[in-house]
Amino acid sequence: MMTRTFVSLLALGACLLIAGPALAQTIPAGQRARVETLAQAPAARVLRDEAGRVRRAWGLGIPAAGVDATSRAREFLGRFGHELAMPADARLVPLSVHEAHGFTVVRFARHAHGGPVLGGTVVVRLRGERVDYVAAHRVAAPEARSPDARATRSIDEATAARLALAETQLERVLEAEAAALEQDGLLYPVWRVDVAGAHLHQRERVILSGDGALLARHPLSLDALGRVFPRDPTSDEDMTSDVELGFLTSRERLTGRYFRVESCNAGTRGCEPTQLATADAAGDFLFDPVEPAFDDAFAEVHTYHHANRAAAYFRDTHDFTWTCGGDSLMRVFVNYTEGPDVPYDNAAYSPSSGSDCGFMLFGQGASHDFSYDSDVVYHEFTHGIVDGIAGLGFFLVDALGVSYDPGAVNEGTADYFAATLSGDPFMAEYFMGASASGEGALRRLDNDLVCPDDLAGESHFDGRIWAGFGWEVREILGAEKTDALIFTTVASLEMIPSLAELAEVTMATADAMQAAGTLDADDRAVIQASLEGRGLVGCERVAPLDGGFTRIGFSGNGSLTSSAGGSIAPVHYRIDVPADATRLVITIESATFGEPDFLLHTRVGAPVRFVPSRTPPVVANGSLDPDARGRVVLTRETETPLARCETLYIAVVTENLRTVNAALYRIQATLEQSGLDESCEDPPTEEDASAPVVDAGVSADGGVTSPSGGGCGCRASGASPLPLGALGLFVTFLAFRRRRPR
Known part of the structure; x- marks a missing residue:
C-alpha cells in the first residue's frame, strides 16, 4: 500500500x-x-x-x-x-x-x-x-469503482460496529458511519466507528476497511494535562470570593443555560453522575473548598463559574457559542474518578460523537483537584471551541511518519486562550504549586521556543511554540488584535494542519485583517517577524543534534505510531559532519518507566523516509542497534561509515512501542575531530563512501523536501532541553496512562 x-x-x-x-x-x-x-x-x-x-x-x-x-x-x-x-x-x-x-x-x-x-x-x-x-x-481523488474489489463494502454497519467493539474491548457504539479513505490516489469505502466504555474517558475511534480490516484506532478524549506530582498548595489557596453565578435555569442545582455541572460519585461501573451542590435557603451556593475529597460541592460551584466565564468570553469577543445538535448545554463532570476513592490525575474534553454530546471532566487527583485551577477549566473549554470552529484532528502522516502537529495546534490554542482569559502567561500554577511569578508552572507562554530546535514530537510540548508566538504578539499588539488573529486563523484551518501550514494561514489572516483595516503594516510586520523568529515558517520536524545538546523526544502513541507510522518517532534529527570528523557517538536512553527498545535509522544527505510499502517501511542507508549503554559509534571504518562533509539524518524507532505504549527519550551526539586541515573538496576515499541514497525525491502526497546543503562545519544550536519539571510530569503521566484499565 x-x-x-x-x-x-x-x-x-x-x-x-x-x-x-x-x-x-x-x-x-x-x-x-x-x-x-x-x-x-x-x-x-x-x-x-x-x-x-x-x-x-x-x-x-x-x-x-x-x-x-x-x-x-x-x-x-x-x-x-x-x-x-x-x-x-x-x-x-x-x-x-x-x-x-x-x-x-x-x-x-x-x-x-x-x-x-x-x-x-x-x-x-x-x-x-x-x-x-x-x-x-484531500479533495482531488476520484471515487474507486468496480471491478476493484475494494470499491464496495462487504460488511454492513452492524458488523463494523461489532468488529470495533471486539478490537477495543469497549462496551457500546456511539456512532457507526460510512466514510471514504484515499488509498493509492482513489477513494475507497471504509467504516468509521466511535465506541465507548464504562468510564467517561474511554472513547475511541476505529477505522475499518470495507471488508472489516483494521486500519487505525485512537482515543477521542483530549487529555490536556499530565499527572501532577504532590506539591504544597500555593499561598492563597484558601482565599475565596463570593461571586454571582449567572445563567442558572435551576433554583436548586448547578444547571444553567450553558452548563450542567455534576460530580462523579464513582461506583463499580464507573461514574454515576449526581449534583452535590444544592442552594441554601437564600438560593446561594456557598461551600468551602475541601481537598482532596471525592464529594466536594465547592468543585461544582467553582467549575460552573469559570466555565461560564470562558463561554461568555467566546460569545462576546468571537460571537461563538458551543452547541451540540442545536443545544448549547454542555455537561461537566467534577470529582471525577474511575472507581470509588481512586484518584484520577487528569482533565479532558471529549468531543461530540453521534448522539453523545461533548463534555468536560476534571479529575480529583491524589492531592489536588483539577477543577480548582481555572487555567485548566479555560484550557479544556477552548478544546470544545476549537472542535466547534475547526474540528481539528489529532495527527497526520507524511514522509517522516506520524506527526502530532494538529494536536500541537489544538493544545497551543487552548493554552493561549486560557492565558488570555487569566491575563498571565503561566499555565496551571495552582495544582503545580507554582509561585506567583510563575516559577514551577506546568507551561509558560513567555518562552523563546523555536522550531525545530525545541520540538519533542508530543502535542502539549510542541504546542508551546504556537502559544508562545501568540503571547509574544499579544504583548506587542494587545489582546484585542491578537485574540482576533488567533481565533480567525484557527477557524480558517483545514482539519489536519502542520505547524508550517499554521504559519501560512496566520500570515494569510494577518493580510486579510490588514486589508480590512483591523491591523496596520507595522502590526503585520510584528506577526511575520515572530513567526519567522520562532521557525514556524517552513517548520519541519528535523531537529539539529550538533553541539552536544541533549534533546528530549517522544516515541509517539503506541497504537497509532506503530500501526500508521512504522514506529518512527515524530521528530527526526540531523548532524552536519565536518571534513575532519573522526568519530561520532550517538547516545539514546529512556526518560520514562519501562524498557523501550530503540533502533536508529540513518541516511546521508536527506531525511529518513517513511514508505509503508517497504519492509522495514523506511528509506535509509543503515539501521543501527544501540549497545547496552545506549550508544551507537560511527567512524570512517565502521560498517556504516561516518560520511564526512555531509549531513547525517537520524530517525528513532521504538521497536516494542506497542508494549511500552509511549516513551520519552534523551538523545545526544558527540563528535570528535582530528583538527587537521582536511577539505570537503577532497575526493572521498573508499572508507568515506556511504550506502547509495534511494528514493530521495519528494512525494506528491505530502512528502518532505530534503533540506539543502551539506555540512563542512558544525552548526551550533541555541536550543535548550525541555524543562525538567515538565519532563517529570509527563513521565509520571505516561506511567499513569499505562495503569488505566481498558
Whole structure:
C-alpha cells in the first residue's frame, strides 16, 4: 500500500458534526466552464502542491454571487474548483458557517461512497460578498469503482460496529458511519466507528476497511494535562470570593443555560453522575473548598463559574457559542474518578460523537483537584471551541511518519486562550504549586521556543511554540488584535494542519485583517517577524543534534505510531559532519518507566523516509542497534561509515512501542575531530563512501523536501532541553496512562 494510504489516516482525530445526506449537493458542471484563475486576482497569493494544485490562496477579493455565505462559497467553488483539482462530480456537505471579526468562514466536507472523505475539507473565507481566502485538503481523488474489489463494502454497519467493539474491548457504539479513505490516489469505502466504555474517558475511534480490516484506532478524549506530582498548595489557596453565578435555569442545582455541572460519585461501573451542590435557603451556593475529597460541592460551584466565564468570553469577543445538535448545554463532570476513592490525575474534553454530546471532566487527583485551577477549566473549554470552529484532528502522516502537529495546534490554542482569559502567561500554577511569578508552572507562554530546535514530537510540548508566538504578539499588539488573529486563523484551518501550514494561514489572516483595516503594516510586520523568529515558517520536524545538546523526544502513541507510522518517532534529527570528523557517538536512553527498545535509522544527505510499502517501511542507508549503554559509534571504518562533509539524518524507532505504549527519550551526539586541515573538496576515499541514497525525491502526497546543503562545519544550536519539571510530569503521566484499565 502506498504512502497515500497512510497520509489519508491523518483525519482520524477530527470529530465532525456532519450534516445529513440530504444536504449533499453536486457542484453544477456548467459552473466549471469559466476560465478565470485565482492568480488573476490583483493581490492574490497562491500556494500550490507538487502537482500544481492550489492548496491555499488568499488576498483574493473575488466577488461571489448568492443569497447567503454558503451559496456564495458554493458559487465561488463552482468557478474555481478545477484549480483545487476537485472532480466535476465532487459532492460537498456544509459543516459550519461562522461570522466573527468581519469575516465569514464556511467549511465543507467532501463526501464519497455514502459518507465523508476522511480529511477531505474545503474552507472558504469571505469578507462581505467577496472571497478572500480558500484552502482545500484531500479533495482531488476520484471515487474507486468496480471491478476493484475494494470499491464496495462487504460488511454492513452492524458488523463494523461489532468488529470495533471486539478490537477495543469497549462496551457500546456511539456512532457507526460510512466514510471514504484515499488509498493509492482513489477513494475507497471504509467504516468509521466511535465506541465507548464504562468510564467517561474511554472513547475511541476505529477505522475499518470495507471488508472489516483494521486500519487505525485512537482515543477521542483530549487529555490536556499530565499527572501532577504532590506539591504544597500555593499561598492563597484558601482565599475565596463570593461571586454571582449567572445563567442558572435551576433554583436548586448547578444547571444553567450553558452548563450542567455534576460530580462523579464513582461506583463499580464507573461514574454515576449526581449534583452535590444544592442552594441554601437564600438560593446561594456557598461551600468551602475541601481537598482532596471525592464529594466536594465547592468543585461544582467553582467549575460552573469559570466555565461560564470562558463561554461568555467566546460569545462576546468571537460571537461563538458551543452547541451540540442545536443545544448549547454542555455537561461537566467534577470529582471525577474511575472507581470509588481512586484518584484520577487528569482533565479532558471529549468531543461530540453521534448522539453523545461533548463534555468536560476534571479529575480529583491524589492531592489536588483539577477543577480548582481555572487555567485548566479555560484550557479544556477552548478544546470544545476549537472542535466547534475547526474540528481539528489529532495527527497526520507524511514522509517522516506520524506527526502530532494538529494536536500541537489544538493544545497551543487552548493554552493561549486560557492565558488570555487569566491575563498571565503561566499555565496551571495552582495544582503545580507554582509561585506567583510563575516559577514551577506546568507551561509558560513567555518562552523563546523555536522550531525545530525545541520540538519533542508530543502535542502539549510542541504546542508551546504556537502559544508562545501568540503571547509574544499579544504583548506587542494587545489582546484585542491578537485574540482576533488567533481565533480567525484557527477557524480558517483545514482539519489536519502542520505547524508550517499554521504559519501560512496566520500570515494569510494577518493580510486579510490588514486589508480590512483591523491591523496596520507595522502590526503585520510584528506577526511575520515572530513567526519567522520562532521557525514556524517552513517548520519541519528535523531537529539539529550538533553541539552536544541533549534533546528530549517522544516515541509517539503506541497504537497509532506503530500501526500508521512504522514506529518512527515524530521528530527526526540531523548532524552536519565536518571534513575532519573522526568519530561520532550517538547516545539514546529512556526518560520514562519501562524498557523501550530503540533502533536508529540513518541516511546521508536527506531525511529518513517513511514508505509503508517497504519492509522495514523506511528509506535509509543503515539501521543501527544501540549497545547496552545506549550508544551507537560511527567512524570512517565502521560498517556504516561516518560520511564526512555531509549531513547525517537520524530517525528513532521504538521497536516494542506497542508494549511500552509511549516513551520519552534523551538523545545526544558527540563528535570528535582530528583538527587537521582536511577539505570537503577532497575526493572521498573508499572508507568515506556511504550506502547509495534511494528514493530521495519528494512525494506528491505530502512528502518532505530534503533540506539543502551539506555540512563542512558544525552548526551550533541555541536550543535548550525541555524543562525538567515538565519532563517529570509527563513521565509520571505516561506511567499513569499505562495503569488505566481498558
